[in-house]
Amino acid sequence: MRYSNLFGKTLRDFPKDEVSVNAKYLLRAGFIDKLMAGSFTLLPLGFRVVEKIKQIIRDEMDATGANEMLMPLLHPKEIWNETGRWETAKGIMFQLKKDNKEYGLSFTHEEIVMDLIRKRTQSFKDFPIKIYHFSTKFRDEPRAKSGILRGREFIMKDLYSAHTSKEDMEKYYWEVAKAYIKTFKRMGLNAKIVEAAGGVFTDAHTHEFQVLCEQGEDTIYYCDSCDFAQNKEIFEGKGGKPCPKCKKGKIIEAKAIEVGNIFPLGTMYSEKMHFHFTDRNGSKKPVVLASYGIGPTRLLGTLVEVFHDDKGIIWPKSVAPYGAHLISINSNEKADSVYRALEKEGIEVLYDDRETGAGEKFADADLIGIPVRLVVSPKTENRIEYKERGSEKIELLPLEDVLKKLK
Ligand SMILES: [Zn+2]
Incomplete structure (x- = not known):
């Protein structure tokens, strides 16, 4: 590519209200453009990096046997009402009305996936199901100030797996966790698996993938000798104290950026949506669901936060434009x-x-x-x-x- 032919050249001036390192460098270097708070255009350079990030994720998801597809972003209210999340997720979901019909803009796809599986499966023979897509997500984000790390509109890879038993789900859940660690490693990032609460997704404990970074918005607590790690919302204790798991190590408090998360959702969605499969003995059982997210545009920002100096960005080879x-x-x-x-x-x-x-x-x-x-x-x-x-x-x-x- 001849630079004279590239759209989106480097800038002297850029929006002064952007204080994060990722936004400053990505805006100045011509990777992104800002439309409004939390909403960015990927310029040709930024688009190339995100496509490379997506290809690494795609390779690793496909290696677990998952199928790529694409689901709609505009959802009817009725499906979200089946689980009650039309009401409980009101704070983060953009909801709109047109000709007396109500719709939501996707911030996730559990209900849509469940409806899809309900229509296209019958017996235990149709499971397990592992499906994913890359698509835009919308979240009404009050804290849209961390550049591209926290957008009101962003790209997400979300994978869903449906199983006939909790054991089968857990086996695949940890296989995906391993694939996530490998995915981040290929981009030069060392992510920690951190226990977290499930928010509007589930009552069960979930897992976040956190990259240590001083500019990170999250605080995590991890053990310096075993794999114990929890985020601030669920950890009871203090940095510097002995590890509650191995008793030998010391707990370190650190700032981190969340680059992925996985949710062992269980049977809540299938029970609320009245969807049961027929097992080997002919009886009806609820489907066990899990979901898994990684944000490619969030990774674009994370990579800049982790890899830069006072002159600019230092891209790892695998994702460089x-x-x-x-x-x-x-x-x-x-x-x-x-x-x-x-x-x-x-x-x-x-x-x-x-x-x-x-x-x-x-x-x-x-x-x-x-x-x-x-x-x-x-x-x-x-x-x-x-x-x-x-x-x-x-x-x-x-x-x-x-x-x-x-x-
Ligand atoms: Zn420990």
Whole structure:
């Protein structure tokens, strides 16, 4: 991609009411644009990162045997009334009226999934069911101030699994938990599994995936020697005290960002929606449900909160919008041929071909944060200057060596 051709260039000015690091850098570097509080456009650079995040999630969900599909976002009130959540979720759900009919905008899909399964299954032979989609979610969010971390409209991957027994559900529940840890690791993030309360979803304990980060909105308590971890809402105790689980470790209090959550919902939804399957002996039993969420746009913000310095973003390779950022300094003819050679080898390149000074191009490259910067100038002669975003080391390499390093 030639930078001269890219929509959404770097900005000097950006909305001053955005105080979070993720919003400042993503707005300034041209990854997102703000429409109103908690509502952002993904510009081409931001869209590329989110697509890469989604592909990693998709790979890992498909590996658990889940099926991708797509469900509607505009829901009839009647289905939400079946569980009573039309009333109990009023605070977060956008509800609207048109021609005397009432609708809700999706903030989750449990009722819709249950209705779908109710119509398309009969006996125990149709289970387990594992289905997911990527779609927009709407939440009337009073605290829409953390940039893209907490939007009123955001992208979510939500997976639902339906089972004939609690044991079968729990087995798959922990398989997905493992897949989540792997998903985050592939993006360079170490997530902790933290016990939490279920909110408007369930009375049971649920699990959050939290990434330690000083700017995080959540407070978690975890043990420094075993896997014990709980969030502030359910933890009874203090940091620095002995761990209630292993008794040996010490409890650490830390700030964190929630990047995913999973809910062992049980039979509440099928009981309220009067949906039972026929088991092996011909008797009717309620379906056991679980749901699992990850927010790709929230991850976009989390990655910036975790990976940045005072010059800009430092993208992990697996989710970077491009693999290399090529800069031409008064050498467009030579840089054009390097650009073509990289593209021919399948390397994704952002090529800064503007008639702009070197200082501005270097500052923009640091702000945008692509993992490798390549410079072609009269000084580099028939070589290319190679520098990684997170390092100060600069090498002068022939094209073949650059290709080898980038592949
Ligand atoms: Zn412990």
